[in-house]
Amino acid sequence: xxxxxxxxxxxxxxxxxxxxxxxxxxxxxxxxxxxxxxxxxxxxxxxxxxxxxxxxxxxxxxxxxxxxxxxxxxxxxxxxxxxxxxxxxxxxxxxxxxxxxxxxxxxxxxxxxxxxxxxxxxxxxxxxxxxxxxxxxxxxxxxxxxxxxxxxxxxxxxxxxxxxxxxxxxxxxxxxxxxxxxxxxxxxxxxxxxxxxxxxxxxxxxxxxxxxxxxxxxxxxxxxxxxxxxxxxxxxxxxxxxxxxxxxxxxxxxxxxxxxxxxxxxxxxxxxxxxxxxxxxxxxxxxxxxxxxxxxxxxxxxxxxxxxxxxxxxxxxxxxxxxxxxxxxxxxxxxxxxxxxxxxxxxxxxxxxxxxxxxxxxxxxxxxxxxxxxxxxxxxxxxxxxxxxxxxxxxxxxxxxxxxxxxxxxxxxxxxxxxxxxxxxxxxxxxxxxxxxxxxxxxxxxxxxxxxxxxxxxxxxxxxxxxxxxxxxxxxxxx
Amino acid sequence: xxxxxxxxxxxxxxxxxxxxxxxxxxxxxxxxxxxxxxxxxxxxxxxxxxxxxxxxxxxxxxxxxxxxxxxxxxxxxxxxxxxxxxxxxxxxxxxxxxxxxxxxxxxxxxxxxxxxxxxxxxxxxxxxxxxxxxxxxxxxxxxxxxxxxxxxxxxxxxxxxxxxxxxxxxxxxxxxxxxxxxxxxxxxxxxxxxxxxxxxxxxxxxxxxxxxxxxxxxxxxxxxxxxxxxxxxxxxxxxxxxxxxxxxxxxxxxxxxxxxxxxxxxxxxxxxxxxxxxxxxxxxxxxxxxxxxxxxxxxxxxxxxxxxxxxxxxxxxxxxxxxxxxxxxxxxxxxxxxxxxxxxxxxxxxxxx
Numbered sequence: 157x158x159x160x161x162x163x164x165x166x167x168x169x170x171x172x173x174x175x176x177x178x179x180x181x182x183x184x185x186x187x188x189x190x191x192x193x194x195x196x197x198x199x200x201x202x203x204x205x206x207x208x209x210x211x212x213x214x215x216x217x218x219x220x221x222x223x224x225x226x227x228x229x230x231x232x233x234x235x236x237x238x239x240x241x242x243x244x245x246x247x248x249x250x251x252x253x254x255x256x257x258x259x260x261x262x263x264x265x266x267x268x269x270x271x272x273x274x275x276x277x278x279x280x281x282x283x284x285x286x287x288x289x290x291x292x293x294x295x296x297x298x299x300x301x302x303x304x305x306x307x308x309x310x311x312x313x314x315x316x317x318x319x320x321x322x323x324x325x326x327x328x329x330x331x332x333x334x335x336x337x338x339x340x341x342x343x344x345x346x347x348x349x350x351x352x353x354x355x356x357x358x359x360x361x362x363x364x365x366x367x368x369x370x371x372x373x374x375x376x377x378x379x380x381x382x383x384x385x386x387x388x389x390x391x392x393x394x395x396x397x398x399x400x401x402x403x404x405x406x407x408x409x410x411x412x413x414x415x416x417x418x419x420x421x422x423x424x425x426x427x428x429x430x431x432x433x434x435x436x437x438x439x440x441x442x443x444x445x446x447x448x449x450x451x452x453x454x455x456x457x458x459x460x461x462x463x464x465x466x467x468x469x470x471x472x473x474x475x476x477x478x479x480x481x482x483x484x485x486x487x488x489x490x491x492x493x494x495x496x497x498x499x500x501x502x503x504x505x506x507x508x509x510x511x512x513x514x515x516x517x518x519x520x521x522x523x524x525x526x527x528x529x530x531x532x533x534x535x536x537x538x539x540x541x542x543x544x545x546x547x548x549x550x551x552x553x554x555x556x557x558x559x560x561x562x563x564x565x566x567x568x569x570x571x572x573x574x575x576x577x578x579x580x581x582x583x584x585x586x587x588x589x590x591x592x593x594x595x596x597x598x599x600x601x602x603x604x605x606x607x608x609x610x611x612x613x614x615x616x617x618x619x620x621x622x623x624x625x626x627x628x629x630x631x632x633x634x635x
Numbered sequence: 636x637x638x639x640x641x642x643x644x645x646x647x648x649x650x651x652x653x654x655x656x657x658x659x660x661x662x663x664x665x666x667x668x669x670x671x672x673x674x675x676x677x678x679x680x681x682x683x684x685x686x687x688x689x690x691x692x693x694x695x696x697x698x699x700x701x702x703x704x705x706x707x708x709x710x711x712x713x714x715x716x717x718x719x720x721x722x723x724x725x726x727x728x729x730x731x732x733x734x735x736x737x738x739x740x741x742x743x744x745x746x747x748x749x750x751x752x753x754x755x756x757x758x759x760x761x762x763x764x765x766x767x768x769x770x771x772x773x774x775x776x777x778x779x780x781x782x783x784x785x786x787x788x789x790x791x792x793x794x795x796x797x798x799x800x801x802x803x804x805x806x807x808x809x810x811x812x813x814x815x816x817x818x819x820x821x822x823x824x825x826x827x828x829x830x831x832x833x834x835x836x837x838x839x840x841x842x843x844x845x846x847x848x849x850x851x852x853x854x855x856x857x858x859x860x861x862x863x864x865x866x867x868x869x870x871x872x873x874x875x876x877x878x879x880x881x882x883x884x885x886x887x888x889x890x891x892x893x894x895x896x897x898x899x900x901x902x903x904x905x906x907x908x909x910x911x912x913x914x915x916x917x918x919x920x921x922x923x924x925x926x927x928x929x930x931x932x933x934x935x936x937x938x939x940x941x942x943x944x945x946x947x948x949x950x951x952x953x954x955x956x957x958x959x960x961x962x963x964x965x966x967x968x969x970x971x972x973x974x975x976x977x978x979x980x981x982x983x984x985x986x987x988x
Contacts, residue, residue, distance in 0.1 A: 175669070177692075178692055178694065179680060179694040179695045180669060180694075183671040183676040184670060184671075186653065186679065188653045188655065200669075226655045226658060227653075228654055228655045244668075244669070244670065246668065291659045292655050292658045418713055419713065479656075480713075481652070481654065482652050483713045485649075485650040485651070485652055485714040485716075486650070486714060492646070492650050495652065544649055545645070545649070628653075629649060
């Protein structure tokens with residue numbers, strides 16, 4: 157890597173949008189993951205041409221470039237493992253076009269998910285992928301990780317609703333990928349390849365997104381289960397019954413305890429709570445689906461089943477789920493939540509067995525693990541609750557992560573459902589996708605021969621996540 | 636750096652999972668744009684100072700002092716992280732290590748020398764005997780006409796307040812990082828104001844009397860709500876909730892109910908009640924970064940204009956100051972006609988009707 161020429165970057169974006177001050181470098185050295193590594197400089201481009209010029213300069217000088225949105229990724233996507241330029245994309249936050257008649261909109265990557273949905277609402281449409289972090293996460297970040305959120309079970313993940321992209325390649329070229337239509341059989345689906353590539357193949361500077369009409373009716377059913385197995389079986393039965401819920405969210409007992417402590421929601425102390433939501437344009441159809449779900453839950457020993465179509469009540473229920481992940485830090489016992497083994501997906505029929513095993517793995521390894529997630533699509537989130545200042549706990553966490561993914565793979569599941577791989581899940585993905593690694597590396601090499609775009613992530617990440625970078629915690633010795 | 640104040644918050648800083656949910660509607664990050672400006676950035680910097688990975692620098696200090704302490708981040712944080720306490724501890728450690736801001740030092744000097752944030756030796760309380768102790772606070776002491784009006788409102792509603800000598804509540808020492816000075820100041824304060832209960836005029840003093848001095852302080856709006864007669868002023872206004880009111884004291888309904896009793900229709904701004912936006916005046920930035928303070932206030936004024944109301948009412952002297960300045964600038968720039976008034980003006984007008 158050549159020495160950085162800060163003046164060159166200032167020339168491109170202006171002085172107020174470049175910083176190599178220690179305060180900024182330190183803050184941009186971490187995200188919501190456990191990792192930490194210092195960038196050489198942080199740059200905030202505002203226009204496509206600026207991104208092009210920065211990438212051209214970086215490519216000529218073999219300087220890493222890491223695009224970043226809100227920095228809410230949990231696996232170290234934006235942690236600059238080799239230093240270099242962190243591109244904060246939040247200034248590129250314009251909604252360029254809303255075309256309800258074509259069911260699409262065009263946006264810059266720094267647009268925040270909730271802001272896009274606020275703008276779409278008057279048109280009667282919404283952008284379906286809605287991560288819990290929707291109030292702060294950017295469309296660019298969602299594209300980077302192929303985020304999905306709780307309505308993906310019906311409406312699909314980000315990849316399913318990206319029609320086209322404008323991307324800056326590693327040599328600085330601007331390319332337009334994909335199209336404006338829902339169907340597209342014109343060659344390799346390169347826009348779909350960029351989605352989920354975690355900034356390793358190009359930098360997204362514009363996205364054409366498919367919109368969905370806002371449903372006129374919504375209703376929720378919440379069921380409590382004393383046995384995880386019953387909850388898992390109920391979810392599997394619902395999904396196989398021909399009903400397409402717009403949300404299926406499971407919370408295990410660890411999650412329930414944490415949410416109650418943090419948000420005082422008074423949820424029942426049961427093994428699992430499952431939230432089902434159905435939506436549609438016809439009230440009778442929504443009611444029919446929800447009735448069928450209620451019956452299935454009853455058949456599987458679901459208790460205290462509450463059905464509501466009251467918007468306030470539904471918002472309260474949803475709020476608890478939405479804020480679950482950060483609430484886990486209030487579980488207690490001196491433990492805090494770390495973003496490890498945070499994301500996986502298993503075949504829907506295996507949810508109960510996976511959640512049960514996750515709890516066993518946690519017990520064996522002296523940590524606490526919660527399991528929750530958008531289980532209608534087989535997606536499970538966990539977090540490892542531990543004392544991150546103790547060195548011994550990191551050994552426990554390493555074992556727990558390894559055992560978790562080994563089990564997930566053994567039942568036909570995959571390493572990440574929506575958060576992506578980056579650093580902390582890379583060893584597991586490399587194990588799972590052994591046959592694809594050479595193909596992934598060939599694609600990377602073809603598009604980024606100098607390895608400047610978010611280098612050493614995914615298939616090129618170090619084999620030991622714990623030593624891949626520094627940890628952002630003040631780790632000391634002790635048991 | 637010896638981070639003695641931050642030490643006790645290590646666990647709390649680890650509790651922050653850095654999800655960035657605190658970015659939502661943070662007035663400083665909205666203006667500055669850098670992640671460093673948000674609550675997560677400030678906690679990250681504080682953690683670095685505590686762990687020793689960071690040595691203090693002027694830019695780190697500047698970032699940690701660029702916060703209005705509006706508590707919006709705390710209300711958004713699902714982990715319930717005590718963001719403001721962490722920032723205040725970091726500020727205290729920075730001040731102890733030589734990073735006090737010059738304008739802040741000047742304010743602290745004023746308090747130490749005159750008992751008043753402005754060094755206003757003519758800011759003398761209108762001493763009188765009465766039933767309930769009244770704490771006026773520096774800002775209203777320097778606005779004697781407003782103070783008189785407040786006292787008259789109370790008297791008219793049958794509440795006779797006891798006014799004695801007083802000095803600054805000490806809140807600026809707490810927020811600007813002068814913890815050692817605050818401990819000494821508290822002793823002096825206690826001697827002059829030994830009461831367990833008090834009526835107050837300023838939301839910030841109210842919070843600090845409760846949290847810093849263990850005084851059962853009640854803001855005047857809480858005390859007069861039930862006693863106010865119903866009148867019809869036939870006005871349409873919007874109400875700006877001061878942060879220390881809506882998020883600090885959780886006083887949200889009282890001002891609206893008072894305005895309703897006075898026949899004043901309140902149209903809400905986009906951000907209102909517990910989700911109110913800051914006026915830009917808190918946390919010391921009014922003194923140390925007036926440009927940032929002005930930008931935040933201008934945004935708030937625009938929200939008020941968007942309601943269609945011509946009058947924005949507030950109940951805090953700092954909010955009144957910042958919003959008046961922003962309203963004047965906006966009116967001049969855009970030809971609008973928004974007026975900022977303190978709620979005591981409206982109450983007095985109602986009582987005279």
